Amino acid sequence: xxxxxxxxxxxxxxxxxxxxxxxxxxxxxxxxxxxxxxxxxxxxxxxxxxxxxxxxxxxxxxxxxxxxxxxxxxxxxxxxxxxxxxxxxxxxxxxxxxxxxxxxxxxxxxxxxxxxxxxxxxxxxxxxxxxxxxxxxxxxxxxxxxxxxxxxxxxxxxxxxxxxxxxxxxxxxxxxxxxxxxxxxxxxxxxxxxxxxxxxxxxxxxxxxxxxxxxxxxxxxxxxxxxxxxxxxxxxxxxxxxxxxxxxxxxxxxxxxxxxxxxxxxxxxxxxxxxxxxxxxxxx
Ligand code: F6P
Numbered sequence: 001x002x003x004x005x006x007x008x009x010x011x012x013x014x015x016x017x018x019x020x021x022x023x024x025x026x027x028x029x030x031x032x033x034x035x036x037x038x039x040x041x042x043x044x045x046x047x048x049x050x051x052x053x054x055x056x057x058x059x060x061x062x063x064x065x066x067x068x069x070x071x072x073x074x075x076x077x078x079x080x081x082x083x084x085x086x087x088x089x090x091x092x093x094x095x096x097x098x099x100x101x102x103x104x105x106x107x108x109x110x111x112x113x114x115x116x117x118x119x120x121x122x123x124x125x126x127x128x129x130x131x132x133x134x135x136x137x138x139x140x141x142x143x144x145x146x147x148x149x150x151x152x153x154x155x156x157x158x159x160x161x162x163x164x165x166x167x168x169x170x171x172x173x174x175x176x177x178x179x180x181x182x183x184x185x186x187x188x189x190x191x192x193x194x195x196x197x198x199x200x201x202x203x204x205x206x207x208x209x210x211x212x213x214x215x216x217x218x219x220x221x222x223x224x225x226x227x228x229x230x231x232x233x234x235x236x237x238x239x240x241x242x243x244x245x246x247x248x249x250x251x252x253x254x255x256x257x258x259x260x261x262x263x264x265x266x267x268x269x270x271x272x273x274x275x276x277x278x279x280x281x282x283x284x
Contacts, residue, residue: 001103001115003055004080005129009102009139009146011051012119012127014041015044015084015099016141016161026093026100032067035284040091041065044084044099052080062108062259065225071260079104081178081259083139083227096122098196102231109230109255116231118196128153128200129208130238136203151204153239157208158271162187163198166222170215178279182209182272199267203239207269209276214246214264220262225256229265242266248282 018040027042045065050255052061052072059076061070064083071165080103087097102108105113117129125141126149138149164181171179183189187208190201195210202208212223223229233243243251246264254263277283 001131004052004058004078005104005117007051007055008119009127009131009141011048011124012099012121013141014047014051015119016121016125018043019085019091019097020045031065037065038085038088038091041085041088048082048084048099052082055206060280062226064224064260066098067140077105079106079108081108081226083224086196086228087192088245090193091282095192095194096120096197097194100196100228100231102226102234104226108226108259109253110225110250110252113230113252116234118200118231118235120196120200121192126200128203128235130235132234132238134238136235136238153235154201154206155203155236155241155269156206156238157269159202159209159269160186160188161190161202161205161208162272163191163202163208163210164189165191165198165210166215167217168216171213172215174279175178175211175213175279179211180277180280182275195228195232199236202268203235207241207272209266209268209272211266212264213266218262221262223262223265225251225254225261225263226259229263230254232267233265236267238272241269244273244279245278246282247283248277248280 060071060079069072083100099119103119104112106112120126130136136153139146236243
């Protein structure tokens with residue numbers, strides 16, 4: 001596992017260099033959802049594929065940017081699912097974007113996710129990783145080296161920030177009422193449109209809630225289970241928070257039927273997630 005995490009550190013530096021180059025042009029390729037890919041998406045995917053393909057013990061890699069699974073060694077134990085450049089729609093605005101990795105042992109699902117990591121391409125490159133059963137580890141790349149950061153991610157019972165995803169016009173009424181009730185309680189809006197910086201912000205500030213509900217335009221949510229949702233679910237639970245779907249089920253109990261399956265998802269500290277369960281009528 002150390003080798004995989006070390007490889008992600010090297011990948012982080014290479015992908016950051018691509019972002020710094022700043023080629024915002026479109027490629028001629030499309031991803032699994034049919035979106036035209038940026039040249040940067042394709043280049044980041046290529047860098048990651050090349051680095052992960054060189055590792056031992058990797059059965060397969062599955063990229064958010066690719067339709068198909070790439071089998072490397074059918075006898076090996078790990079499948080790595082990754083989103084090479086999450087939030088590429090805001091990269092042209094010079095916003096912070098990220099990359100997300102889930103390392104699964106066996107068939108990828110919430111139960112088989114053993115390690116998760118994300119990289120933040122901000123003012124500094126930062127990497128947060130968690131091995132199941134352990135607290136999250138945060139590192140920052142400064143002056144050409146990775147430095148461990150002291151600040152542990154442990155969420156308080158209640159936070160101050162609300163990150164509501166999706167198009168309001170398409171939210172169910174009970175979701176709108178819940179989001180409004182948080183603002184009426186004094187929560188502050190923090191939403192950049194990038195899952196990595198938005199969830200990282202909640203982790204750094206010690207709590208709050210990020211929501212991406214089922215909406216009339218995307219009834220199964222927008223965010224992908226294997227590449228985006230499950231890795232963050234492992235990190236939020238390890239930080240003492242909760243990560244659930246719209247039925248109140250732990251996201252880590254989900255098992256996608258297809259590797260591009262999405263799900264509505266909610267990540268946060270206990271107070272806000274418990275309030276959401278009441279508002280949705282799914283409290284135990
Ligand atoms: O996965 C795509 C993504 O850009 C996430 O990074 C982000 O959280 C979400 O979509 C934003 O979606 P919306 O603009 O619908 O809130």
